[in-house]
Amino acid sequence: MSTTISTEWVSICPDQDLLANTGLCALLDGEQVAIYKINPNPAYSQDLYAISNYDPIGKANVLSRGILGNIGDHLVVASPLYKQHFDLISGECLEDPEQRVKTYEVRRFNDEIQLKKTV
Amino acid sequence: MSKQRIIVVGNGMVGHRFIENLMDSPSADNLEVITFSEEPRLAYDRVQLSAYFSGSTAEDLSLTSEGYYQERGVNFVLNDKVVSINKSEKYVVTASGREEPYDKLVLATGSYPFVPPVPGKDQDHCLVYRTIEDLEAITDSAKTSKVGVVVGGGLLGLEAASALKNLGLKTHVVEFAPRLMAVQLDEGGGKLLRRKIEDLDVTVHTEKNTQEIVPGETCRYRMNFADGSILETDMVLFSAGIRPQDELAREFDLEMGERGGIVINNQCQTSDEDIYAIGECALWEGRIFGLVAPGYTMAKVAVSHITGGTEEFTGADMSTKLKLLGVDVASIGDAHGNTPGAQSYVYNDEVNEIYKRLVVSEDNTRLLGAVLVGDVEAYGNLLQLKLNDMALPDSPETLIAPAIGDAPAMGVDALPDTAQICSCFDVSKGAICGAVQNGCTDMGAIKSETLASTGCGGCAAMVKQVMDSELENLGVEVCNDICEHFAYSRQELADIIRIKGINTFDELLSEHGSGLGCEICKPAIGSILASYSNEYILKKEHIGLQDTNDVYLGNMQKDGTYSVVPRVPGGEITPEKLIVLGEVAKEYDLYTKVTGGQRIDLFGAQLHELPEIWRKLIDAGFETGHAYGKSLRTVKSCVGSTWCRYGVQDSVSMAVAVEDRYKGLRSPHKLKMAVSGCTRECAEAQSKDVGIIATENGWNLYVCGNGGMRPRHADLFATDLDDETLIKYVDRFFMFYIRTADRLQRTSVWLENLEGGLDYLREVIIDDKLGICEELESEMTKVVGTYQCEWKTTIEDPEKLKRFSHFINADEPDSNLAFVEVRGQRRPATDEEKITAIEIVE
Incomplete structure (x- = not known):
């Protein structure tokens, strides 16, 4: 695993390891983070998103393995367990707004995917 | 309060329907019901009797079960016949001497086959066609016969001829009248029916009066006819009409018709007000009704009268539509144009062998009757015109003319709400519309809600029209778009x-x-x-x-781990391979369970373990089992003729061959198959999407069965197929399903919603009605030719393997996983167990 000079951003993996339209799970300071890449699309300002990997409804670390898409204006991942949709930008569950998952900042830097540490 | 005691004599189709209706009535709790049958089994479907010869068993034909009667507290006595009625003291006595009192007595004794008084009629191999025991006798006789003659060219006679043909006999039909089905068909229709039946190698002899049956020269018997001609045969099957089974009524002085039949009034009561007669033993206004639908109506009327209702029997329509020896035939109302002043429209297409005749009233405004042979699509519309006495359209001939461009459809909107659409279950247009209003929006829902179209199925197209029209009336836009991203089904x-x-x-x-x-x-x-x-x-x-299952080529479990299911074609596995499975399961501590599809499921593998596990399995000769895919799962088999004393074909080899052929085929939903080596059906093939059952002559093919949440018995699709034809049909069947089904629609539901149903499916797959069979086959050939084991491809590609770890940036496993031991293996810990575990650690 490569190290990074920045103290805020942590390199996770080469950009090419994350295929478009899929997700991966990263370990960031003991937290499980799901990182997604969508096809470049003019409707969205970026193609990388990151939320918590833990599905609060299915109670398992699986959100990185869901299918990506949009429901109306929401950019979402569908939980692979019971198919609830989680908004990739707000972390909100569309079916149950009480359930909100944590979101993370993610970027592409020198062909690496990086997550920003949370304080 | 003591219960009202009702005795039902006879447990045929009508007797059974009477009991069903009675049990569904609000007074059911205050009734005690007992039924007697002289036959050794409870009611079965006599209408479908000929299916017995194309692979159906007595159980398939059964209309009920002992369990059904027991649950409802109905007493039943088989193999015992009521022989005496004491009307004044109201009790009956059976052949075994049993005495049972009654408050109401219902005679549903049915009919018996009429055998003309011909010398020689009582010899061996001179048989009738009425009960399952008769069929068994026919089957036995066929084993030592080559030629069979059916005496009687009516509806039942032709059914019987179909049976003999199915048994492989050279078949003849001998009819006294100048044409076949003389009651239902006119001359033109009878002539075409004869031609079509003779094309099937059944010889028809009309205007023959059998004088005697004597020993034969080339065959067992010789039939001598009044005109001096003769016919040699090994078996004679009498099917020359029915006579009411009325001896009980005759002997105990109920009013009888001159030529038999128990006289009933509009409430189905006999001359004794506590005794009812229903079905083919009953005579109403001088008529016996030899079809099941009027019998069902009588059953309903009798129940109504006994429970205080007001329904009346007011006659019945004798229109009928059926398939005889594969030929479509229908007859409505006054088929012969006997009504004074009646006029006709006739369409006669000798090239395509289609005959249609409309009989209309003198003023050309009402339909009186119709005959259809070769194409009966118009039956539903015509029957409604007749039954509801509706005005004919301006050019009535368009009703039977071949469709050029858009056929002029008779709008179902014109039908009154009372119009009976399904005659088997007496479902009206109003009832179907009501079901739609209550939320039924597809055929499957309509069927389970109203039972419409679940009997003979002849009304399916009409039911769908009513449903669609009502949906439209309600302003329901039937949107089949798959989702917001595609405006397509x-x-x-x-x-x-x-x-x-x-x-x-x-x-x-x-x-x-x-x-x-x-x-x-x-x-x-x-x-x-x-x-x-x-x-x-x-x-x-x-x-x-x-889906995640496909992405990781495993089935995700509740805790995010996966299960591993290698393919075990046909359920056949060597000890060596079995040992490998055990060793792998032990090494990775996988919970191990045998599946219903005859293979072995290993649970609890984590992402990073999957490639290692599969490498070991593939090295041992396993392939992926596609348990994770909407694709072919397993082909279950029994051991078949290689070991089993009863097997007639090698079911395991066939199962292995079809599993190898269709493995990896992706489809709208999962597909399951099974192959049984004989009719005992140990592989339970009739609960699968495709079931194959061995016969002496090849394979019977069943389709669209299902177990699981909505069990459905598979339909017999084709019989006695050779290996090549069997595979050809299955290829076409799967690709047609893939082409036309909805997403996540199993074959069972697909068929129920397929317009035209099983007959249409046969036309597409066997007769190639749509001209697509070659395409379907080449599509399948491509899939078979491009098969790959997805796990083999995956473990050979290092790039793909990167995804198989819980974290892309760490080698640790998922910390949330916890297991507890149960019966010597591990399972995922529950939430509570996890909390306790954490407390212990802390």
């Missing part, structure tokens, strides 16, 4: 992909869709692409379309 998407040769989701989305897609359209389209191009599903263009 799954079937339409499959057509686009197939016809335009589209290979990727992105291509389809940019040309025909909008947005990014979602978890509905992506897997559906991924599946269609796989069905037609069959590329590796984890290719970078396809991986984002797959």
Whole structure:
């Protein structure tokens, strides 16, 4: 695993390891983070998103393995367990707004995917 | 309060229907019911009797079960016949001497076959066609016979001829009248029916009066006819009409018709007000009704009268539609034009062998009757015109003329709410509309709600028309769009992909869709692409379309771990392979369970373990089992003729061959198959999407069965197929299903919603009505030729293997996983168990 000079951003993996339209799970300071890449699309300002990997409804670390898409204006991942949709930008569950998952900042830097540490 | 005691004599179709209706009535709790049958089994479907010869068993024909009667507290006595009635003291006595009192007595004794008084009629191999025991006798006799003659060319006679033909006999039909089905058909219709039946190698002899049956020269017997001609045969089957089974009524002084039959009034009461007669033993206004539908109506009327209702029997329509020896025949009302002043329209197409006749009133405004042979599509419309006495359209001939352009459909809107659409279950148009209003929007829902179209199925097209029209009236827009990203149904998407040769989701989305897609359209389209191009599903263009199960080639369990199911074709496995499975399960501590599909499921594998596990399995000769895919799962088999004393074909070899052929085939939903080596059906093939059952002569093919949540008995699709034809039909069947089904629609539901049902499916797959069979076969050939074991491809590609770890940036496993031991193996810990575990650690 490569190290990074920045103290805020942590390199996770080469950009090419994350295929478009899929997700991966990263370990960031003991937290499980799901990182997604969508096809470049003019409707969205970026193609990388990151939320918590833990599905609060299915109670398992699986959100990185869901299918990506949009429901109306929401950019979402569908939980692979019971198919609830989680908004990739707000972390909100569309079916149950009480359930909100944590979101993370993610970027592409020198062909690496990086997550920003949370304080 | 003591219960009212009702005795039902006879447990045939009508007697059983009477009991069913009685049990469904609000007074059911205050009734005590006892039924007697002289036959050794409870009611069965005599209308479908000929199916016994094309593979159906006595159980298939059964209309009820002992359990059903027991649950409802109905007493039943088989093999015992009521022989005496004491009307004044109101009790009956049976042949075994049993005495039972009654408050109401219902005679549902049915009829017996009429055997003309011909010398020699009582010899061996001179048989009748009425009960399952008769069929058994016919089957026995056929074993030592080569030629069979059916005496009687009516409806039942032709059914019987079909049976003899199925048993492989050279079959003759001998009829006294100048034509076949003289009651239901006119001369033109009878003539065409004869021609069609003779094309099937059944010889028809009309205007023959049998004088005697004597020992034969080339065969067992010789039949001598009044005109001096003769016919040699090994078996004689009498099917020359029925006579009411009325001896009980005759002997105990109920009023009888001059030529038999127990006289009943409009309430179905006999001359004794506490005794009812229903079905073929009853005589109403001088008529016996030899069809089951009027018998059902009588059953309903009698129940109504006994429970205080006011329904009346006011006669019955004798119109009928059926398939005889594969020929479609229908007759409505006054088929012969006997009504004074009646006029006719006739359409006679000798080239395509279609005959249709309309009989209309003198003023050309009402339909009186009709005859249809070879094409009975108009039956439903014509019957409604007749039954509801509706005005004919301006040019009545358009009702039977071949459709050129858009056929003038008779709007179902014109029908009154009382119009009976399904005669088997007496379902009116109003009842179907009511079901639609209550939320039934597809045929499956209508069927389970109203029972319409679940009997003979003849009304299916009409039921659908009523449903569609009512949906339209309610302003329900029937939207079949798969989701917000594509304004197409799954079937339409499959057509686009197939016809335009589209290979990727992105291509389809940019040309025909909008947005990014979602978890509905992506897997559906991924599946269609796989069905037609069959590329590796984890290719970078396809991986984002797959459900998590497909992405990781395993079935995700509740805790995020996966199960591993290698293919075990036909359920046949060597000890060596079994040992490998055990060793792998032990090494990775996998919970091990035998599946219902005759293979072994290993649970609890983590992502990073999957490739290692599969490498070991593949090295031992296993392949992926596709347990994670909407695709062929297993082909279950019994051991068949190689070991079993009863097997007639090698079911295991067939199961292994078909599993190898169809493995990896992706489809709208999962597919299951089974092969049984004989009619005992130990592989339970009739609960599968495709079931194959061995016969002495080949294989019977069953389709669209289901176990699980909505069990459905598979339909017998074709009989006695050789290996090659069997595979050809299954190829076509699967590809047609893939082409036309909705997403996640199993074959059972698909068939129930397929317009035209099983008959249509046969026309498409056997007769190639749509001219697509060659395409379907070549599509299947492509899938078979491009098969790959997805796990083998995956473990050989280091790039793909990167995804198989819980974290992309760490080697640790998922810390949330916890297991507890149960019966010597581990299972996922529950939430509570996890909390306790954490406390202990702390």
